[in-house]
Amino acid sequence: MIRSIEESPLYAIINPKSIxxxxxxxxxxxxxxxxxxxxxxxxxxxKIYPVHQTEKIVRGHQAYTSVLDLPETPDLALIVLPTxxxxxxxxxxxxxxxxxAIVVSGGFREAGPDGSERQKKLESIAKRYGIRFxxxxxxxxxxPYLKLNPTTITAEGEPGFVGLASQSGSFITQMFNYLHxxxxxxxxxxxxxxxxxxxxxxxxxxLGACPRTKVITLYIEGIxxxxxxxxxxxxxxxxxxxxxxxxxxxxxGRHAGRSHTGSMSCPNExxxxxxxxxxILRAQTLTEMFDYALALGTLPRPQGHRVIIQTHSGGPGATxxxxxxxxxxxxxxxxxxxxxxxxxxxxxxxxxxxPLDLTYSLxxxxxFFNIPDILLGEINADILLAYLLSPGIFVDRVMRELGVxxxxxxxxxxxxxxxxADHFVSLxxxxxxxxxxxxxxxxxxxxxxxxxxxxxxxxxxxxERAARAVAAVLRYYESRDVMxxxxxxxx
Amino acid sequence: MIRSIEESPLYAIINPKSIxxxxxxxxxxxxxxxxxxxxxxxxxxxKIYPVHQTEKIVRGHQAYTSVLDLPETPDLALIVLPTxxxxxxxxxxxxxxxxxAIVVSGGFREAGPDGSERQKKLESIAKRYGIRFxxxxxxxxxxPYLKLNPTTITAEGEPGFVGLASQSGSFITQMFNYLHxxxxxxxxxxxxxxxxxxxxxxxxxxLGACPRTKVITLYIEGIxxxxxxxxxxxxxxxxxxxxxxxxxxxxxGRHAGRSHTGSMSCPNExxxxxxxxxxILRAQTLTEMFDYALALGTLPRPQGHRVIIQTHSGGPGATxxxxxxxxxxxxxxxxxxxxxxxxxxxxxxxxxxxPLDLTYSLxxxxxFFNIPDILLGEINADILLAYLLSPGIFVDRVMRELGVxxxxxxxxxxxxxxxxADHFVSLxxxxxxxxxxxxxxxxxxxxxxxxxxxxxxxxxxxxERAARAVAAVLRYYESRDVMxxxxxxxx
Numbered sequence: 011m012i013r014s015i016e017e018s019p020l021y022a023i024i025n026p027k028s029i030x031x032x033x034x035x036x037x038x039x040x041x042x043x044x045x046x047x048x049x050x051x052x053x054x055x056x057k058i059y060p061v062h063q064t065e066k067i068v069r070g071h072q073a074y075t076s077v078l079d080l081p082e083t084p085d086l087a088l089i090v091l092p093t094x095x096x097x098x099x100x101x102x103x104x105x106x107x108x109x110x111a112i113v114v115s116g117g118f119r120e121a122g123p124d125g126s127e128r129q130k131k132l133e134s135i136a137k138r139y140g141i142r143f144x145x146x147x148x149x150x151x152x153x154p155y156l157k158l159n160p161t162t163i164t165a166e167g168e169p170g171f172v173g174l175a176s177q178s179g180s181f182i183t184q185m186f187n188y189l190h191x192x193x194x195x196x197x198x199x200x201x202x203x204x205x206x207x208x209x210x211x212x213x214x215x216x217l218g219a220c221p222r223t224k225v226i227t228l229y230i231e232g233i234x235x236x237x238x239x240x241x242x243x244x245x246x247x248x249x250x251x252x253x254x255x256x257x258x259x260x261x262x263g264r265h266a267g268r269s270h271t272g273s274m275s276c277p278n279e280x281x282x283x284x285x286x287x288x289x290i291l292r293a294q295t296l297t298e299m300f301d302y303a304l305a306l307g308t309l310p311r312p313q314g315h316r317v318i319i320q321t322h323s324g325g326p327g328a329t330x331x332x333x334x335x336x337x338x339x340x341x342x343x344x345x346x347x348x349x350x351x352x353x354x355x356x357x358x359x360x361x362x363x364x365p366l367d368l369t370y371s372l373x374x375x376x377x378f379f380n381i382p383d384i385l386l387g388e389i390n391a392d393i394l395l396a397y398l399l400s401p402g403i404f405v406d407r408v409m410r411e412l413g414v415x416x417x418x419x420x421x422x423x424x425x426x427x428x429x430x431a432d433h434f435v436s437l438x439x440x441x442x443x444x445x446x447x448x449x450x451x452x453x454x455x456x457x458x459x460x461x462x463x464x465x466x467x468x469x470x471x472x473x474e475r476a477a478r479a480v481a482a483v484l485r486y487y488e489s490r491d492v493m494x495x496x497x498x499x500x501x
Numbered sequence: 502m503i504r505s506i507e508e509s510p511l512y513a514i515i516n517p518k519s520i521x522x523x524x525x526x527x528x529x530x531x532x533x534x535x536x537x538x539x540x541x542x543x544x545x546x547x548k549i550y551p552v553h554q555t556e557k558i559v560r561g562h563q564a565y566t567s568v569l570d571l572p573e574t575p576d577l578a579l580i581v582l583p584t585x586x587x588x589x590x591x592x593x594x595x596x597x598x599x600x601x602a603i604v605v606s607g608g609f610r611e612a613g614p615d616g617s618e619r620q621k622k623l624e625s626i627a628k629r630y631g632i633r634f635x636x637x638x639x640x641x642x643x644x645p646y647l648k649l650n651p652t653t654i655t656a657e658g659e660p661g662f663v664g665l666a667s668q669s670g671s672f673i674t675q676m677f678n679y680l681h682x683x684x685x686x687x688x689x690x691x692x693x694x695x696x697x698x699x700x701x702x703x704x705x706x707x708l709g710a711c712p713r714t715k716v717i718t719l720y721i722e723g724i725x726x727x728x729x730x731x732x733x734x735x736x737x738x739x740x741x742x743x744x745x746x747x748x749x750x751x752x753x754g755r756h757a758g759r760s761h762t763g764s765m766s767c768p769n770e771x772x773x774x775x776x777x778x779x780x781i782l783r784a785q786t787l788t789e790m791f792d793y794a795l796a797l798g799t800l801p802r803p804q805g806h807r808v809i810i811q812t813h814s815g816g817p818g819a820t821x822x823x824x825x826x827x828x829x830x831x832x833x834x835x836x837x838x839x840x841x842x843x844x845x846x847x848x849x850x851x852x853x854x855x856p857l858d859l860t861y862s863l864x865x866x867x868x869f870f871n872i873p874d875i876l877l878g879e880i881n882a883d884i885l886l887a888y889l890l891s892p893g894i895f896v897d898r899v900m901r902e903l904g905v906x907x908x909x910x911x912x913x914x915x916x917x918x919x920x921x922a923d924h925f926v927s928l929x930x931x932x933x934x935x936x937x938x939x940x941x942x943x944x945x946x947x948x949x950x951x952x953x954x955x956x957x958x959x960x961x962x963x964x965e966r967a968a969r970a971v972a973a974v975l976r977y978y979e980s981r982d983v984m985x986x987x988x989x990x991x992x
Contacts, residue, residue: 038898038899116850116860163894164894178814178815179816184814184942187944188943257822263822263826265832266821296963325669325671326669329787332751332754340753363757369607399675404654407529452675471788
């Protein structure tokens, strides 16, 4: 196991100071050009050396006819060329002294017997020169902290805590938007393609050591180095959670994986066993994988399974209660002390059972600070699940009716929502050992919820997703305890 | 069973030509005022008669001191008054000849022994005058076709095909936004509250006969008239699907339901049995209920379980294949004839297995017409599941790079996306017996997907949700066949 990311063959690939770019040109419709354009759009500050046979300037950068002409030996070669010139290009890179590459080009193992031969040749060139490379047939990497995104789609949102190693390039490049909308961002993301030189186990090792990665996510169609995977995962899960989406278990998924990356897969039961052994949480869908990641990356360890649901609507409250029950969470009754503290703040129609159903708000400010503050102080509970019907939808109407001038309403509403969000977020510091989670049926992009997401309060589109994510967090820590106990017994 | 909605006690409540409004005033902060404001916002064209002791004009409408003074007998009384004057008000309505009411006020059975007594009194008044009423403790109804929304939140989106009968008012008033974002709208929605006079069975009967309702959805905490419910549902499911969300089955859900509407509930197994017997599809979450409704309301009956997945990204394709496998759908191989037809249209890197992985687009127009048209012509398949990565995100970049003037880009992109959507939607008419479903990880509000949703192509945020919804459609028709067979045997 590596102790720091610098020891990983991926270090120079994910954190290059300079890149030789093969396949970018001034014709934007080429994939390489799009990738270079994405790099430029995010503002990468390292050196870029396009290599192009005829163009002198490529997208504003001085270009070179041959990699051998470069004024320095770059950290990384990024190769997006027609299949039949990839091997020669890698050889030239080797001659120049380049020791790390990303081979985006396809047409190798995934393309049948001829492709397999070609891949072997590529591997032997790499060995000869001591080159470690990602791919072929991959989309490379994204490192938002380095403002480096050499993928086909421009990045969105802020860097975050989710590390992803993926046997699909799409789940790197097409997920910026998804993660941002759901309150997350990548710490680093790697598409492994055919895994000729660097495989998903190497990625796991890197992400395990990466200080910016709080949660590791894996998209798996099939693992080759099974034993090493288990050993690596077992070393990581005691200090960092891993969530895996494995799609090769069903007949349909297996077929699809084979034609996609040529990977071999095993029945679900085998992977379930492997994941359990390593303390990896398995997700059934991409949605679930990132739902779990959000909770794992933002919540403290809950001290138990006991949830209080705060709602002002009976149906969403009952639905959330049902979801919690299904997920193995319990709903304790509020203590007499808590009820006593709540009374002055809640309408007389409110129910002080759990869910606490406020029915309506005497003062919406209370919903975002005083009331949840009391609930988080409840000694019999570990988790607060709050139904967040954005009060913004009422505020506009009320202000309009009260004669607030139309042009000042948006600013007033924004101010009020920002205050609510500030108050709610401040509860995290006041109750550092309790988990605070929200759910809404409205868009996550409405101001108050968006602001909570941006500041590390997980909010889900359905109470079921919230409850399952919280249950996954509990499962992670429980399995970690068991693994640590096993280890100390063995020692 | 009723044959037309006019026979239902709900007819005048959902389709009133005139309403006596109790509890609205010029003080907007009262719930009744908010409800009247919502009615005005949507543009209801019937007569509104506010009844108020002191105000002469209420929100622009002439008000009356007593209901007895009204110039006509309105179809409906809507009562949002303090608990202790509700009975007297209903009595006055009875004297005036009003025969239908919505009692929004709470403080009845759900509020303990005193409340139960009060509810009995309300019921006896109603019986004496032959009044049928919704509630108490409900949010009433929404009938978007009549531009009538007397709930606390303003309506959004267009009227649609989803009928909802709900033991939670929130799921009426708070779902306009949700349904609109997901490509649906209400045909009619009813919140039943304490069900003193009209219960969820009456609603089911109404929605079964309602020609605008293509799918019935039910939010259930507990059913009282079990036998009548089964009988009514059994009469409806042979011609109209019903999807039910029942939350009273878990310990936590049961407790929550009891304190919400005071309803009694039974273990999950009993409801599962009832639903199965009636051909009702059970959903575990609100998300799932409306996911099923979308597919049931838009898709033709698929002739079988065979899906072709169209994708240009391997990972999303494999994930969709895995989800289909889990949902009981199968992925047939494409016939030689289909592959032959596809060849000229797809890149040579594409995989003609199923999923059909295009890898990239030679011409994005083909993805939205010629390619799916060929796939829908495949004799071995019944369903097309298409991964919709909005091409809009590439179009802007390409046009900018090609030097299209910045200010004309949005309009050009909009035109192109509208054309893609037109083409894709036209496939429905060309292949009326095939089911066309989409999925995306991007927002449903991006132009092309939004346009598909608006025109009856169901698009989901995850292939799992798409696959499960399609499987629910198949289950509905299969159970219907079984029920019809059973009936013809019995006859």
